Amino acid sequence: MKQVYDVLKSYKKQTLSLGTLETLLTPFVDSYESFSKMVLELESREVLLPIKSKGRTSRQLSLALGYRLNRQRLNDTVIDTLQHYRRMFHPAINLDDYYTKSKQVFEQDLEALIKIDQYLQTHGFPDSDQSSPEVSFLLMRDEKWLDEQGGRELLKRVRLYDQFNIRSVADPLSMAINPHQLTTSVHRHLIVENKATFHSLLPALVETNFSTLIYGQGKAILSSVSLFDDQFPVSGKHQFYYFGDIDREGIYIWHLLNQKRDMTLAVPFYQACLEKAQAKGKTHHQVREQALTDFLQVFDETSQHQIAAALNSRYYYPQEILTTEELQTIWRESRWDSLT
Known part of the structure; x- marks a missing residue:
């Protein structure tokens, strides 16, 4: 491509016809198709601007x-x-992507590329999986480079990201512990989808027979739940209960979470929600029929019809529909052992 650029630089006029362009580039192509592809590539690089x-x-x-x-x-x-x-x-550093970018982009990345090269020339690729902060520190002496300073995009640009075997690191579980339940043989754990519900229930934790209250943070729980055993290394049997919004997204989160750990639906909370007026729902949530089917089978037939009808009409029941007093009373007074 350098020779092509040199020919175009030597061309004195500002505009050129397609025929003239074909004459200039003939030495570098072997067919009209390859000529066309080269011209379109020069178009994409904005070297040639169509009239x-x-x-x-x-x-x-x-x-x-x-x-x-x-x-x-x-x-x-x-x-x-x-x-x-x-x-x-x-040789593992692939610079092809920079041919379609301005010189300024390469110059901005060059300092980081030199450090990456120095590391690879000295150490090669790590033998084992590394977390993103670990790889960031190895390459840049800055543990935030990958996740917060564009490092992940740069490694992907030069085709190195997969070769570093970067291990995803889940955010820690947001969890409150009941000190009165640490010595029991059975540990119950309530996961709630939303922050407001977590804060409403938190004062009542010590009045329940639950060992923890966990803030699921929407879909974040799907990765952070993997840290549970490390964050709560207490022996005994562990039973998980889940309470989220009665909408397609909340149901799907429970469905996915249930595939990672046995996750009993906290039915008393859901039944209390169904006694309230439904709210106008979110129209962008995807329909996942298997998740809905698995969710509904936990409820009686009347509740099944009520939930299905609400969702089909674009309505839902948010957790926040229950007051703090209602949430705490349900948690304290329900017979949780009968659900498992």
Whole structure:
């Protein structure tokens, strides 16, 4: 491509016809198809700007009948620079993506690329999985580089991200512990989807026979639940209960979570919600029939019809429909052992 750029730089006029362009590029292509692909590539790089008034060919690879040369783009090319660093860098570093970008983009990334190259030349790729903070520190001496400073995108740009075997790190569980229940043989854990419900229930935790109250934080619980055993290393039997919004998203979260740990629906809370007036629902939630089917089978037939009818009519029951007093009373007074 460097030779193509050199030919275009030497062309004295500002505009050129498709025929002239074909003459100039003939030494670098072996067919009209390869010529067309090269011209379209130069278009995408904004080296060639189509003159709209001239129109385009009717072929499958449609080319403009006239082009204007973007000399700023021509002179801004990083080809020479990239070829220099391609020879110098570790062979795993793929610089192809920079050929379609301005010189400024490469210059902004260069300092980080040099550090990555120095690490690979000295150590090669890690033998085991590493967390993103670990990889960030290895490469940049800055544990936040990958997740907060664009490092993840840079590694993907140069085709290195998968080769570092970066292990995803779940956020810690947001969990409150009941000190009165730590020595029991059975530990009950209530997971609630939303923050407001967590705070409403929190004062009543010590008055229940539950060992923990966990804030699910929507879908975040799907990854953070993997840390439960590390964050609550208490021996005994563990029983999980889940309470979320009665909408398609809340039901789907429970469905996915139930595949990771046995997750009993906290039915007393749900039944109390069904006694309230439903709210106008969210229309963007996807329908997941298996999740809904699994959810409904826990309830009696009347409740099943009520839930299905509400969801089909774009209504739902949010957790917040219950007052703090109602939530706490239900938690304290329900017979939770009868649900498992």
